[in-house]
Amino acid sequence: MNLISNAADAVNDRQKGSSAPNFEGEITIKTEIAPNDRVCITVQDNGTGIEEESKAKIFDPFFTTKPVGVGTGMGLAISYQIVTGNHDGNLSCDSTPGEGAVFTVDLPITMQQ
Numbered sequence: 001m002n003l004i005s006n007a008a009d010a011v012n013d014r015q016k017g018s019s020a021p022n023f024e025g026e027i028t029i030k031t032e033i034a035p036n037d038r039v040c041i042t043v044q045d046n047g048t049g050i051e052e053e054s055k056a057k058i059f060d061p062f063f064t065t066k067p068v069g070v071g072t073g074m075g076l077a078i079s080y081q082i083v084t085g086n087h088d089g090n091l092s093c094d095s096t097p098g099e100g101a102v103f104t105v106d107l108p109i110t111m112q113q
Contacts, residue, residue, distance in 0.1 A: 001073035003030070003043040003103045009066070010101065011049025017048070034106065041105040050095040058093060083107070 004027065011025030027045045028074045034040040049059065049063070059080040083091040087107050095101035 002079045004046075004060075006075060007043055007045035007047060007101070007103075010049070011045050012047075014046070014048045033109075037109045039107050039109055041107070042102055043105075044100065046100040048096040049099050050093065050101055051097050055093060055095060068108070085099070104109040 007027045008054060015023060017026050019069050025046060027043065028042075030042045032040050036111075041102060054063075054065055058076050061074060061077040065075070080091050083089040083105055088111065089107035092106075093101060094104070
């Protein structure tokens, strides 16, 4: 839910700042079977994107790009911890400022014993 909520915020922020009257925000969620008995979930948006200097910190606790008083800065840190620590998965981000972001969750189909 944190990934979807952040995508919605990014799309809304781009909509508010857009000079293009025909801009249509879009969030796409895909799930597919990946090689090596894994499942891959992507959450893609065409929002504001993430600047390169921020991208290195997005999974850090309390880091936020939102104004003071908006959010806690914990959503992506908690998501990262759950995916990597609890489920032996990977969480990554690819983003182009001004064009949007793609977050990819890669999980094993079955848990290792």
